[in-house]
Amino acid sequence: MTQRRHVIGMWVGLVVAVASGCGRPGEGPPADPLMDVFRHQAQEEGLTRIQTDGKRLFAHYCVTCHGEAGTGDGQNAYNLEPKPPDFQQSLPLHAVPYRRQIIESGTAAVGRSALCPPWVRNLSATQIDTLLAYLDALAKPPAVPGPGGSKQ
């Protein structure tokens, strides 16, 4: 009998340990410090959640040509002719369906060069929506002027 109680006690102890110790209660997947920094920065830039997702994809797929701020100065831009445009200048000239067509099917699909590749096979419709939302943010001048005051 005492031995049985012992065994039950052990199980109760184990369950309590698992419930409290391991896997902090109330939290979802394990913390990702890099992602936290990224989200914090995006919040400071005044981005919505969808735009933040778009920014992450943009950093992964587009920055190499378009540059960090979409100004057309990515590390691969010097190889390209025509160069990627400065989104702040160019995007206000284009409606969202045209931007979507470029992201999905590449600039060749709208009669321009073949230098901006099509993404429809690599990215889901939702991912493309987040990119479009982020392009909206890039098309506008930054809300907060950088150090040293205004941009120009």
Ligand code: HEC
């Ligand atoms: C290999 C380099 C490269 C990559 C990668 C790239 N682009 Fe481009 N993109 C270009 C170039 C070059 C142009 C201009 C092409 C032209 O005018 O013929 C362009 C043009 C565009 C335009 C039209 C801009 C305007 O206002 O005229 C959009 C929108 C765009 N890219 C979005 C994206 C997005 C979103 C991604 C990532 C998912 C991306 N591009 C990845 C090179 C690239």
